[in-house]
Amino acid sequence: MDILENIIYWAGLVGSCAFVVFLLMQRFGAAIGQVRRAAGGRLRELAVPAIVALLAGSALLIRLSDGANTGGARPLLRVLVGFGATWLVARLIHIAMDSMIQRQDVSVEDNLRARTALTQYRVLERIAIIVVWGLGTAMVMWTFPGIRALGSGLLASAGIVGLVLGLAAQRTIGNFLAGIQIALTQPVRLDDAVVIEDEWGWIEDITTTYVEVKLWDERRLIVPFTTILEKPFQNWTRTRADIIGSVMLWTDHSVNVAEMRKVLQSIVESTDLWDGRVVVLQVVESSERAVQLRALVSAANSPRCWDLRCHVREKLLAYLAEEQAHALPRLRGELDSSQMTRPSSGARAPDSEGPPGREDASEVEVGGLPGGPRS
Structure with missing residues (x-):
């Protein structure tokens, strides 16, 4: 035969x-x-x-x-x-x-192991299929005498041919090898929550040359493997899905921080977005105009954490407006009474509605955010 x-x-x-x-x-x-x-x-x-x-x-x-x-x-x-x-x-x-x-069941809450296996299977499958088709095509072509003779001639100048092919397909080969590295080291996995190029989203697909990121507004960000390996990025679900979020608020110095801690505790306990791990309110910055409060809350995953942060911010602002209006940010200033223009008669203007002597006040208080008056 x-x-x-x-x-x-x-x-x-x-x-x-x-x-x-x-x-x-x-x-x-x-x-x-x-x-x-x-x-x-x-x-x-x-x-x-x-x-x-x-x-x-x-x-x-x-x-x-x-x-x-x-x-x-x-x-x-x-x-x-x-x-x-x-x-x-x-x-x-x-x-x-x-x-x-x-x-692999990726619908469970803690699906890290399933996503790890899923990423490896997807990437290795595509690489294996490319290798199989490449070898199969080469074997079929090698059965023809003309191509076999051409291949024998190319083997004699394999160094030059390899150099030319390497330069021509440098990026393609680099992305292909990077795909193998990503499959083994797994800096990203399928369904990971990441921040790449200042864009937040989820890893939707990993091909043989690029990563497809589904952004929060349904756009798709295509990221080459070389970018993943060479540039820093944030992976919010690298080891676990739960995450801590922060809410920043500017208030007046007169704010009752202890009371706001109680309010924050009641806010997170009233919603199922909170996972019960972390709830903290701290004064993280102080200036001559206002103080900055930071509320830390935790959630089971990044989408729930985003919703929880928005919920906490909304409730805290509503509480300040209703219960501690005096603690809203204010801009204070002093006016030199000697530079103020006084009426010659010393009497109050007929159309003035304020009490006598109000124009002599040496200190005024203007409501507004730090850095400018409030409209």
């Missing part, structure tokens, strides 16, 4: 084996229920090509054994069998990875 007959023989053997496995899974599916549910539908896709490969291989072997002249059919058979075998291997890889992916 020559090389072609061997290829056809092994293609038929692989096809028949795949068909037998398919029949066994259909027959004894109850014993391997989860695997059957995950991969049974995919294996049905392989049943027809497996039978075709088996029958075609058997028919060709019979014709070759009878000494029939296949003529120009041999090159066509090499291409069909080679690409058919490559497709079969790629589909088997996809089925195996898809079966393992479906076993």
Whole structure:
């Protein structure tokens, strides 16, 4: 048997084996229920090509054994069998990875382990399929004498060819290798909450060359692997999903901080957005005009934390406006009474509604935020 007959023989053997496995899974599916549910539908896709490969291989072997002249059919058979075998291997890889992916439950609250496995399976599957198709195409092309002679000539100048190809595909090769590194080290995983290029969102997909980030406003940010590895970014769910958020408020010096702590405690206890871990109110800054309060609250994940921060900010501002209006930010200043213009008669103007002597006040108080009057 020559090389072609061997290829056809092994293609038929692989096809028949795949068909037998398919029949066994259909027959004894109850014993391997989860695997059957995950991969049974995919294996049905392989049943027809497996039978075709088996029958075609058997028919060709019979014709070759009878000494029939296949003529120009041999090159066509090499291409069909080679690409058919490559497709079969790629589909088997996809089925195996898809079966393992479906076993990962990312809907649970603490899904770090599932997202880790899901990221590895997705990236490694795509890399493996690219490698399989590359090798399969090379093997098919190598069966042609002209291409084989060309390849032998290229091997003699492999250094120069490798240098030229390396320079031409530097970024592509770099992103491909970076994909392998990301699959192993996992600085990002699927469904991670990240801040990249000052944009906040979730890792929606990881391909072989870039990461797709779904931003909070439904936009998509495409980030090459090299950017992930070379530039710093924030990963809010690197080790766990829960997170602490902050709410900053400017108030007057007269604010009752102890009372606001009680109000903050009641606010977070009245909502299911709080996970019960952290609730703190601190005075973090003070100036000649106002003081800055920082409220720290915790939530189970970043979306809930964002909603909790907005809820706490709204309630605290409402409390200040209703119960401690005097604690809203104010701008104070002093006026020199000697520089004020007084009426010559010393009497109050007829259209004035204020009490006598009000224009002599040496201190005025203007409501407003730090840095300017309030409109």
